[in-house]
Amino acid sequence: MERLQAVLQEKLTEVLDETFGSMAFLGVCEASAADCATAGSLREAQLLVTEPVLMELHLATSEALLRQMVETLYNFDADQIEEHLINDLLAEILNTLAGRLMTALLPEQQTFALSLPELASEEERLDDKPLFEAFYLADDEPVIVRLQASGPQALLNLLQP
Amino acid sequence: MKRIVIADDSGTARMMIRRCLEIIGLQDATFEEAENGREALALVKKTATDLLVSDLNMPIMDGEALLQWVKASPKLVDLPVLIITSAGNPAKSEQLREMGAFAVINKPINPAILSEVLAPLLDNVKG
Numbered sequence: 001m002e003r004l005q006a007v008l009q010e011k012l013t014e015v016l017d018e019t020f021g022s023m024a025f026l027g028v029c030e031a032s033a034a035d036c037a038t039a040g041s042l043r044e045a046q047l048l049v050t051e052p053v054l055m056e057l058h059l060a061t062s063e064a065l066l067r068q069m070v071e072t073l074y075n076f077d078a079d080q081i082e083e084h085l086i087n088d089l090l091a092e093i094l095n096t097l098a099g100r101l102m103t104a105l106l107p108e109q110q111t112f113a114l115s116l117p118e119l120a121s122e123e124e125r126l127d128d129k130p131l132f133e134a135f136y137l138a139d140d141e142p143v144i145v146r147l148q149a150s151g152p153q154a155l156l157n158l159l160q161p
Numbered sequence: 162m163k164r165i166v167i168a169d170d171s172g173t174a175r176m177m178i179r180r181c182l183e184i185i186g187l188q189d190a191t192f193e194e195a196e197n198g199r200e201a202l203a204l205v206k207k208t209a210t211d212l213l214v215s216d217l218n219m220p221i222m223d224g225e226a227l228l229q230w231v232k233a234s235p236k237l238v239d240l241p242v243l244i245i246t247s248a249g250n251p252a253k254s255e256q257l258r259e260m261g262a263f264a265v266i267n268k269p270i271n272p273a274i275l276s277e278v279l280a281p282l283l284d285n286v287k288g
Contacts, residue, residue, distance in 0.1 A: 018269075019269060022269035022270075022271060023177070023269050073173065073176070073177070074176065085172070085173070088171055088172050088173050089173045091171060092171040092173040092174050095171065095247045095268070096247045096268045096269050097247075098247060099246065099247025099248045099249070099267065099268060100247065100267070100268075102248075102250075103249075103250045103267070108250060108251040108252060109251065109252045110250070110252065111250065111252045111253045111256075112248065112250070113248065114218055114247065114248050115218075116218060116219075116220060
């Protein structure tokens with residue numbers, strides 16, 4: 001499983017930086033759990049990878065970062081930002097991230113399928129120790145990715161050589 | 162004025178796609194948006210459309226089903242369908258092109274790639 005952890009860390013960092021960079025001109029840097037402890041509220045979204053293996057991917061980030069990104073993307077003032085825009089942006093970031101991650105992990109000829117992203121309620125947040133978690137900062141705001149897989153060995157077997 | 166339909170369940174994605182299309186010179190096109198494949202199909206059936214841009218992963222009717230419906234319709238078969246998706250990889254992209262997609266682009270989208278992919282169509286859509 002060490003190889004899986006190492007590959008996930010490497011690929012996730014690449015695609016996260018690419019995704020945030022392309023969508024909102026933000027870079028991300030690796031951080032620690034302590035760096036990501038925040039008094040502000042976090043929003044979390046979840047998505048399932050349904051093929052070729054069953055995985056659950058969660059993305060959590062601060063409401064402050066999401067608001068900042070919405071301001072940039074829509075060229076809105078702060079008071080123009082509605083709740084649904086923040087939630088939709090988080091879902092779309094996760095959707096994009098999941099696709100790029102699976103493309104980076106799997107061989108070219110291996111297709112994959114994703115569920116629609118959803119906001120995670122308090123009960124749905126991954127509290128149990130996930131298979132993999134990674135902490136980042138984007139503009140000093142936390143970005144946390146957690147992954148749970150029903151068959152980690154199956155995922156390991158599918159990875160690009 | 163030319164007409165473009167954008168289908169994606171994410172408002173953020175629709176906005177980004179539209180912005181990129183405007184940046185590459187389509188700012189004078191008429192844009193219509195759909196949240197799923199069924200809405201998009203209704204829009205392209207109702208009014209002559211020059212380009213359909215669609216996500217794959219959508220509720221109610223996904224992008225693959227939308228593509229199948231469009232390519233199966235004698236009235237719509239020549240409508241260029243551009244798939245913009247997070248779930249594309251070379252194997253999936255090949256499948257979609259064989260089904261009749263004009264091109265497949267991976268998210269996140271950017272104007273440079275869009276311009277290159279749509280170059281053969283741009284003169285026709287700009288009108």
